[in-house]
Amino acid sequence: MSDPMVSTEQLAARVGAPDLRIVDASWHLDSRDALEEYRAGHIPGAVFFDIDAISDTGSRLPHMLPQPKAFAEAVGALGISNRDDIVVYDSAGLFSAARVWWTFRAMGAERARVLDGGLPKWTEEGRPLEKGLPAPPPATFRAPFKAGLVRDLPGVRRDLGTGGAQVVDARPAARFAGAAPEPRPGLRSGHMPGALSLPLSLLIDLEGKLKPAGELRAAFAAAGVDPGRPVTATCGSGITAAGIALALARLGNEWAAVYDGSWAEWGALSELPVEIGA
Template sequence: MDAPLISTEALAAQMTKPDLRIIDASWWLDGRDARVDFERERLPSAVFFDLDAVSNRDSPYPHMLPSPAAFAEAMGAMGVSERDDIVVYDAQGLFSAARVWWTLRTMGAERVRVLDGGLPKWKAEGRRLEGGVAEAPVPAQFEAQFDADAVADFDQVGAALAEGLQVVDARGA
């Protein structure tokens, strides 16, 4: 597995790699539309990952993992394959990008990294940005390989608690 983070300097040096896919995974806890921000400014060639849409819509809980088939369809529509070199970032620096990194890893992508410092650091360094409506990506084939060991359901969490294991809830307040 690659290191989970990539520096802005390292990403800038790799921007012309043909298998590089950049994903803006911005999501706002206060309900703002992150796609509006994406269209205002984003890293060059980035695609937008809608955390609300790419989730299990049948669950009563927000942002639950979609089925592998639904995830594969969404990623393919974004032009992303599990074989690509994927970099995920967000507009906060490090918030929702980590969730999308984990989701990609859980669904079988192996070369996934989070941009250290995200969009704020990229901008602060004066690096190139794009804006406007993004071009539609060339569709790709994403073959999801779900890693069940990366996920715990309610019963498993309850059993872990009963055994005295500590569980950390990392959701936003």
């Protein structure tokens, strides 16, 4: 796998290419309306990927992965096929774009990358935006599901119990330690016993770009994580965990899994153990 990131310069040189599909994956935990922000201005040619809508809407957990058939229908309606180069970005720089990148990979896409620095870097450089909600011609997307990139609750419990994979938590350190409350009501504070803390913020530079490989290796080492061994990433609801997988892909480990339910599932189940402290 080549580097999972693409620069704004590289993307700008290819805007309008017939095999390029640009995806706005912006998502907010607060009350901001990502779709309205997309309508007000997005990278030319980009379609909007609604993380909450393109999900398993029958699950009690937030934005869980949809079934492959439902995913294929949804992204096909956005004009995306398996043959396309897919570039995903978000309005934060690097946040929810990693989740959609990982989702495309789990659904079999081989040519998905993330825009380094996202929409903020694009706009800071004075690059063009367009408004509105485009209606691209539909395409056919086939979704050969890669189950190895996804962990469910039994799988993450097995990882913790056997040590077969390092479980790495991307939430802020205070939430991991139980010193800060969870933003979702009804969830306990703390972390899974045996999990390692590596906040996503430590993998991103001040421009909202993924840090270079050397700095990423140092961050993983400081957290006690061996990037060459199997990793299962977790977070609050499976969004920032994908940033761990993205960073590992830059280091050559393209098979990091994401615990889809993450703390939204674990923290809500009183029968599961919780540890407090760093």
